[in-house]
Amino acid sequence: MEMTKANRRFVSSLATNKGRREHSLFIAEGTKCVLETIEVFKPLTLLCTEQWLSQNHDRLPDNIIGIASIVKRADIIEMSALTTPGDVIAVYHIPAVEFQKPSATTLSLALDRVQDPGNLGTIIRIASWMGIESIYCSTDTVDIYNPKVVQATMGAIARVKIHYCDLASTLSEARREGVPVYGTFLDGTDLYTTSLSEGGVIVMGNEGNGISDAVANTVDHRLLIPSYPPGAPCVESLNVSVATAITVAEFRRQSLIK
Secondary structure (H helix, E strand, C coil), X not given: CCCCHHHHHHHHHCCCHHHHHHHCEEEEECHHHHHHHCCCCCEEEEEECHHHHHHHHHHCCHHHHCXXXXXXXXXXXXXXXXXXXXXXXXXXXXXCCCCCCCCCCCEEEEECCCCCHHHHHHHHHHHHHCCCCEEEEECCCCCCCCHHHHHHHCCHHHXXXXXXXXXXXXXXXXXXXXXXXXXXXXXXEXXXXXXXXXXXXXXXXXXXXXXXXXXHCCCCEEEECCCCXXXXXXXXXXXXXXXXXXXXXXXXXXXXXX
16 A cells, blocks of 8 residues: 555544444554454555564465555554554544344353443453453444444454344343353442353443443342452452452353352
8 A cells, every 4th residue: 555645644534433434444553453354354565664564474374465554664663553653553434243142051251331442442352361252232332343442352352243133122132041140349249259150241331321221221230349448448349340350250150160
């Protein structure tokens, strides 16, 4: 891809929801993120500095080297959506993801109106680490292909399937079919004294407002992450990605000792 002003503007446009929808493309930036995703997603092009290509040539598939374009560092900076750009930008086609219903035999996550890109990216990393293959997102959750989300996943975006859906409807149907639906609430039962299933859906809510009423009505197991020591003054709530890590870790711990 020749680095004309129009092409730089085109790549930059993929940092916006409108640009991604219009072209069905997204970008991944930085060495780790690109190398983790380059063999999973279908690339349109790889934009990198000459030094970067020289250093990483042996780590790239032959077909990727053939579509790589050498660009100036200044071009990368101009096109990047990150505060601190790396030396490589991959432009990928957005893949079609076949919708899979939540299951009672496998553990999945559901995110209700999570807005912060860093939180979503971190939750995807947690899911990948903890062996969770599917995340169900409300339609007003931040876009998974937002560059800041992609960067925060550190490559885990290639290993977790994200489904955007009418979350309340999806969880209601899952519950009718016998899938346990868990959620974290301030009035829930202690996470550490509750017997947790190996499968089902764990719902995590919006950073400021928690789980919406419509989605909360689908939850049949309300959980509380207790502070320590009990009754001591503490912060009002946990960051949603931290709460996700704590909750999923307890599900996995219990499944190992059963």
